[in-house]
Amino acid sequence: MSIQFQIEATRGPARLGKLTTAHGVIETPVFMPVGTVATVKGVSQDVLEELGVQILLGNTYHLYLRPGVDVVRRMGGLHGFMSWNRPTLTDSGGFQVFSLNELRKVTEEGVTFRSHLDGSSHVFTPESAMAAQIGLGADIIMAFDECTEYPAERERARASMELTVRWAARSKTYFDEHKDEVPWRSSRFSVLSSQNDGSSFTTENWEPGTGNCPTQALFGIVQGGMDRELRRESALRTVEIGFPGYAIGGLSVGEPREVTHEIVASTLEHLPEDKPRYLMGVGTPDEIAVYAKMGVDMMDCVLPTRAARHGLLFTSEGKISIKQARFAQDEGPLDPACSCRVCSRYSRAYLRHLYAANELLAQVLNSIHNLSFYLDTMRRVRAEMAGYDIHPPKSKV
Amino acid sequence: MSIQFQIEATRGPARLGKLTTAHGVIETPVFMPVGTVATVKGVSQDVLEELGVQILLGNTYHLYLRPGVDVVRRMGGLHGFMSWNRPTLTDSGGFQVFSLNELRKVTEEGVTFRSHLDGSSHVFTPESAMAAQIGLGADIIMAFDECTEYPAERERARASMELTVRWAARSKTYFDEHKDEVPWRSSRFSVLSSQNDGSSFTTENWEPGTGNCPTQALFGIVQGGMDRELRRESALRTVEIGFPGYAIGGLSVGEPREVTHEIVASTLEHLPEDKPRYLMGVGTPDEIAVYAKMGVDMMDCVLPTRAARHGLLFTSEGKISIKQARFAQDEGPLDPACSCRVCSRYSRAYLRHLYAANELLAQVLNSIHNLSFYLDTMRRVRAEMAGYDIHPPKSKV
Numbered sequence: 001m002s003i004q005f006q007i008e009a010t011r012g013p014a015r016l017g018k019l020t021t022a023h024g025v026i027e028t029p030v031f032m033p034v035g036t037v038a039t040v041k042g043v044s045q046d047v048l049e050e051l052g053v054q055i056l057l058g059n060t061y062h063l064y065l066r067p068g069v070d071v072v073r074r075m076g077g078l079h080g081f082m083s084w085n086r087p088t089l090t091d092s093g094g095f096q097v098f099s100l101n102e103l104r105k106v107t108e109e110g111v112t113f114r115s116h117l118d119g120s121s122h123v124f125t126p127e128s129a130m131a132a133q134i135g136l137g138a139d140i141i142m143a144f145d146e147c148t149e150y151p152a153e154r155e156r157a158r159a160s161m162e163l164t165v166r167w168a169a170r171s172k173t174y175f176d177e178h179k180d181e182v183p184w185r186s187s188r189f190s191v192l193s194s195q196n197d198g199s200s201f202t203t204e205n206w207e208p209g210t211g212n213c214p215t216q217a218l219f220g221i222v223q224g225g226m227d228r229e230l231r232r233e234s235a236l237r238t239v240e241i242g243f244p245g246y247a248i249g250g251l252s253v254g255e256p257r258e259v260t261h262e263i264v265a266s267t268l269e270h271l272p273e274d275k276p277r278y279l280m281g282v283g284t285p286d287e288i289a290v291y292a293k294m295g296v297d298m299m300d301c302v303l304p305t306r307a308a309r310h311g312l313l314f315t316s317e318g319k320i321s322i323k324q325a326r327f328a329q330d331e332g333p334l335d336p337a338c339s340c341r342v343c344s345r346y347s348r349a350y351l352r353h354l355y356a357a358n359e360l361l362a363q364v365l366n367s368i369h370n371l372s373f374y375l376d377t378m379r380r381v382r383a384e385m386a387g388y389d390i391h392p393p394k395s396k397v
Numbered sequence: 398m399s400i401q402f403q404i405e406a407t408r409g410p411a412r413l414g415k416l417t418t419a420h421g422v423i424e425t426p427v428f429m430p431v432g433t434v435a436t437v438k439g440v441s442q443d444v445l446e447e448l449g450v451q452i453l454l455g456n457t458y459h460l461y462l463r464p465g466v467d468v469v470r471r472m473g474g475l476h477g478f479m480s481w482n483r484p485t486l487t488d489s490g491g492f493q494v495f496s497l498n499e500l501r502k503v504t505e506e507g508v509t510f511r512s513h514l515d516g517s518s519h520v521f522t523p524e525s526a527m528a529a530q531i532g533l534g535a536d537i538i539m540a541f542d543e544c545t546e547y548p549a550e551r552e553r554a555r556a557s558m559e560l561t562v563r564w565a566a567r568s569k570t571y572f573d574e575h576k577d578e579v580p581w582r583s584s585r586f587s588v589l590s591s592q593n594d595g596s597s598f599t600t601e602n603w604e605p606g607t608g609n610c611p612t613q614a615l616f617g618i619v620q621g622g623m624d625r626e627l628r629r630e631s632a633l634r635t636v637e638i639g640f641p642g643y644a645i646g647g648l649s650v651g652e653p654r655e656v657t658h659e660i661v662a663s664t665l666e667h668l669p670e671d672k673p674r675y676l677m678g679v680g681t682p683d684e685i686a687v688y689a690k691m692g693v694d695m696m697d698c699v700l701p702t703r704a705a706r707h708g709l710l711f712t713s714e715g716k717i718s719i720k721q722a723r724f725a726q727d728e729g730p731l732d733p734a735c736s737c738r739v740c741s742r743y744s745r746a747y748l749r750h751l752y753a754a755n756e757l758l759a760q761v762l763n764s765i766h767n768l769s770f771y772l773d774t775m776r777r778v779r780a781e782m783a784g785y786d787i788h789p790p791k792s793k794v
Contacts, residue, residue: 038750042757046738067750071726075746083742329468341443345480349472353435353464360439360760 002179002217002244003140005276005297009385013268013295016385019276021087021139022184022214023079026054028276029292031378032089032300033371037062038072038082041305042364043371045084051340051368052375055087055139057300060132061096064122065115069135077137077183088138089300092129092171092221095249095281098147106146108163126170130178130218137183138216142247143171145221150253157225164223165237172218172241179215219245219278226259228266235270246271247278248296257287268295285314285377292381304374308366311355314373322366327352340372399576399614399641400537402673402694406782410665410692413782416673418484418536419581419611420476423451425673426689428775429486429697430768434459435469435479438702439761440768442481448737448765449772452484452536454697457529458493461519462512466532474534474580485535486697489526489568489618492646492678495544503543505560523567527575527615534580535613539644540568542618547650554622561620562634569615569638576612616642616675623656625663632667643668644675645693654684665692682711682774689778701771705763708752711770719763724749737769 002022009016017028033040033048035056040048048056058078063069067081075081078088094111097104103114110125124132126144133141144167148160220243224230238246248267251260264279271277278298279291288299304314311322315335320327322334330348342351342365354362399419406413414425430437430445432453437445445453455475460466464478472478475485494501494510501510507522521529523541530538541564545557617640621627635643645664648657661676668674675695676688685696701711708720712732717724719731727745739748739762751759 037754037756038747039754039756039758042761044738044758044761045742066754067725067746071746071750074726075728075744081744081747081750083744083747328464329471331472341441345442347472347478347480349464349468350435350478350480353468353478357434357436357463359434359436360757361436361441363757364439364441364761 002215003276005245005274007274011385012293014293014381014385015273015295015297016382017276017297019297021055021217023085023087023139024054026087027382028297029378029381030054030298031288031374032057032298033374034059034300034302034305035082036302037066038078040367040371041309042360042367043305045082047341047368048084048371049086051372052379053086053371055089055298056084058088058090058136058138059096060090060093060129060136061124063090063136064093064132065117069132073135073137073183075183077135079137079184087140089140089298090133090136090138090142091280092133092142092144093124094129094142094145094221095147097124098149106163108166110144111146126167127174130171130174134175134178134181134216135183140217140219140245141175143168143218143220143243145223145249147250147253148223148225150226150255152225154225154227154230157227157230161224161230161234164221165234165241168220168238168243169241172220172243175216175218179218182216185215217244219243219247219276221247221249221280222267222271223250224267225250226255226263228263231263231267232270235267239270239272243275245276245278245298247280249280251279252281252283257283261290264291264296265294285374288374289377289381292378301374304370305367308370309363311362311366313351313366314370322348322351322355322362324352334369335373338369338372338376340369342366342369342372399612400673402642402671404671408782409690411690411778411782412670412692412694413779414673414694416694418452418614420482420484420536421451423484424779425694426775426778427451427695428685428771429454429695430771431456431697431699431702432479433699434463435475437764437768438706439757439764440702442479444738444765445481445768446483448769449776450483450768452486452695453481455485455487455533455535456493457487457490457526457533458521460487460533461490461529462514466529470532470534470580472580474532476534476581484537486537486695487530487533487535487539488677489530489539489541490521491526491539491542491618492544494521495546503560505563507541508543523564524571527568527571531572531575531578531613532580537614537616537642538572540565540615540617540640542620542646544647544650545620545622547623547652549622551622551624551627554624554627558621558627558631561618562631562638565617565635565640566638569617569640572613572615576615579613582612614641616640616644616673618644618646618677619664619668620647621664622647623652623660625660628660628664629667632664636667636669640672642673642675642695644677646677648676649678649680654680658687661688661693662691682771685771686774686778689775698771701767702764705767706760708759708763710748710763711767719745719748719752719759721749731766732770735766735769735773737766739763739766739769 004020006018019026036059072081105112129144145164220238222234224234276297279296316337327348333343401417403415416423469478526541542561617635619631621631673694676693713734724745730740
C-alpha cells in the first residue's frame with residue numbers, strides 16, 4: 001500500500017477528500033508550498049506547521065545537485081534531513097531540467113544536462129530519477145517526464161507526449177522493483193515515527209520491513225502540450241499503465257491562462273475519479289480556487305514565496321506592492337481579513353520599511369503572509385464544500 | 398522618574414540587578430541584541446520574545462535616515478513601529494557617524510556627515526541627536542558623544558573627551574526641556590500599555606500626562622581613548638553632570654583586547670555603584686561574561702547576528718564554521734548543550750546544507766542560535782550570582 005484516497009464530498013466536479021500517506025493525512029484540495037532544496041525560502045519548519053502546511057514539495061533536480069541524494073537518504077530521507085514529519089512530495093526533475101534550455105540534451109534513454117551551479121554534466125533517466133526520488137524518500141514521487149516547450153508543433157508535442165508515456169512505464173517498472181529501498185522503511189523509520197505528531201494513521205499499525213509498512217506513491221504525469229486530443233491520449237495511456245494518482249504537467253509554461261484552463265478542464269475528464277489529481281506549478285490564489293472547483297485535488301506553486309521576496313503581497317483586498325510610498329505611514333495591518341502572525345502584529349508601514357531597507361525580515365514576513373493567504377484560500381474552498389455537501393450550515397440545523 | 402535600578406546581589410565587583418524602565422523590568426547583567434533599523438536581522442519579534450530578549454537596541458543614525466524619525470514617532474515610537482513592547486535603547490548616532498570616516502566633519506556645534514545611502518548631507522548636534530532619540534522613543538537613550546579614533550595622540554584624545562563632556566551637558570539640557578515629547582507620553586501610551594505583557598510595573602499606576610508617567614532615561618557616555626587618566630577625568634566630569642546611568646564608549650575600535658579590559662576595569666572604578674553601567678559594542682560570549690563579572694550591567698554587540706550571517710556559530714564546544722565539509726553528514730545538533738529551537742530540531746548537516754545553498758533560512762536559524770547562546774551566557778552569569786549571594790544552593794538548604 002502506498003496511499004489511500006477517500007472522497008468525502010463532491011460539489012459538481014469538485015471533490016473534498018482525505019489523502020492518507022506514510023507520514024500523515026492530507027485534506028484535499030490542498031496547496032503544497034515549494035521547498036526547493038528542503039527549505040521553503042525564509043520560513044522555518046515550525047512556522048510552516050503553524051500555518052497548517054499539510055504537505056511540502058521538494059525539487060529532485062536541486063536536491064540531487066545539493067546536498068546530494070546520499071546525504072538526504074542517510075538521514076532518513078527528506079523527513080529526517082529537514083526535520084519535517086508531515087507528508088512530502090518530490091517532482092521528478094523533468095521540469096527543472098526542461099528549464100535549463102541550452103544545457104540539456106534529450107534522447108530516448110533520458111536527459112543529459114549541465115548543472116546550473118558548476119556546469120558539471122549529469123544524466124537523468126526514468127530509472128535514475130526514480131532512484132533519486134526513492135533516496136529522497138518523499139511520500140509521493142513523480143514519474144520522469146518531458147515537459148513540452150511552448151509553443152510546440154503538433155508532431156513535436158505528440159513525440160514528446162509519447163516519450164513521456166514510455167518513460168512513465170519505465171519509471172513504474174523501476175519503482176516497483178525498488179520501492180522497498182525508501183530510507184524510512186528501514187529501522188530508521190521507527191525513529192521518525194516516534195517524532196510524529198500523531199496525525200498519521202500509519203505509525204501505530206506498521207511494522208517496519210513487513211507488508212504493513214507503506215511505500216511511497218508514484219504518480220503518473222499527463223503531457224501533450226496545448227492539444228486536447230493529445231492530452232486525452234496521454235491521460236488514457238498513462239492511466240492504462242496504472243498509478244495511484246495522476247498529475248497534469250506541462251502547463252504554466254507561457255501559454256495564455258484561458259488555454260491553461262481549457263487544457264485542465266479537458267484533461268480532468270479523462271482521469272479516474274477515485275484517484276487524486278495534481279495540477280503542477282499553478283497559480284495565483286484566484287486560479288488555485290478555480291482549479292480546485294474544477295476537480296483538481298493538489299496544486300503547488302512558487303508564486304507565494306517568490307512574489308513575497310519581491311514585495312508583492314496577496315491580500316483580501318487584492319495584490320499590493322509593499323514597496324510603494326503610500327504605505328510608509330500606514331498603521332493598518334497588511335490584510336485586515338487575515339489572522340496570520342504577520343497581519344496580527346505588524347503594520348504596513350513597518351513591512352514597507354523592512355522591504356525598503358532590504359532587510360532579511362522583509363522576505364521572511366512577506367513569505368509567511370503569502371503562504372498563509374494561499375493556505376487560507378484552500379481552507380475556504382474546503383470549508384465551502386464541506387458546508388454544502390456534508391455539514392449543513394449551522395443556521396439551518 | 399525615568400528608570401529605577403536596584404542591586405539585588407553582588408559578588409566582588411559584579412552585580413545582579415533589576416532595571417525598571419517605562420516598558421518593563423530588565424534583569425541585569427543583560428545582553429542587548431542589536432536591531433539596527435528596528436529589526437534584528439532575520440529574526441522576528443515573537444522569536445526574540447521566546448529567546449528571552451529583555452531589551453533591544455536600535456541605531457539612531459540608521460533610523461534617522463530610514464524610515465526617518467517622524468515615521469517612527471507617529472506610530473508611537475520604536476515600540477509601536479516595530480511592535481515590540483519590551484524595553485528598548487537607542488545609541489546617539491555618534492558611533493555610526495564616527496564609522497563614516499571620510500564622510501564626516503566635526504565642529505564644536507556638532508557633526509556634518511553624508512548618508513551612506515545616498516550621499517545626502519546631514520548634521521547631528523547634541524540637540525538634534527536628542528530630538529531624534531526622543532522621537533524614536535526608546536526607554537533608554539544616549540548622550541551625543543564623539544568616539545575617539547584608535548590610535549590617537551593624548552592631546553587629541555583629551556580634546557575629544559572634553560568635547561564629549563560639553564556635548565553631554567548640552568544633551569542633558571535639551572533632554573530635560575523636551576523629555577515630555579516622547580511619543581508614548583501622549584494618549585497613545587495607554588494604547589501601547591494595554592498591549593503590554595504585564596512585565597512592566599509602570600502601566601497600572603501611571604496616568605498619561607501626569608508626573609506618574611515615566612520618561613525616557615538619558616545615559617552619559619565616558620570617552621578618553623585608551624588613557625586611564627583621561628577616562629577617569631571623563632567619568633568624573635560626566636558623573637558631575639549627572640545621569641541615571643553611564644556608558645563606557647570608544648572601545649572595541651581596533652585596540653588589543655587587554656587594553657579594552659584594562660580601560661573597562663579602570664573606568665568602572667570611577668562610576669557610581671548605584672547606577673547602571675553600560676559597556677558599548679562588546680564582545681564575544683567569553684568577553685561579555687568577563688565584563689559582567691567585572692561589574693558591567695549592560696552590553697550590546699552585533700557579533701552574534703553578524704557572525705551568524707557568515708556561518709560562524711558559537712557553541713558550548715567552541716566557535717564553529719558551519720560551512721565546513723565535515724558537517725555535511727553530521728546528524729547531531731549544532732550545540733548539544735543548547736535547547737534553542739534550532740538545536741532542538743535541526744542537524745548540523747541540515748544547517749550546513751542551508752548555508753552552502755545560500756538559503757535565507759541559514760541566516761535566520763544561525764542568527765537565532767547565536768542570539769540564544771549570548772542570552773544563555775548572560776543567564777548563566779546571573780544564575781551564578783543569584784546562587785552565590787541570594788539563594789543558597791539547594792543541596793545546602
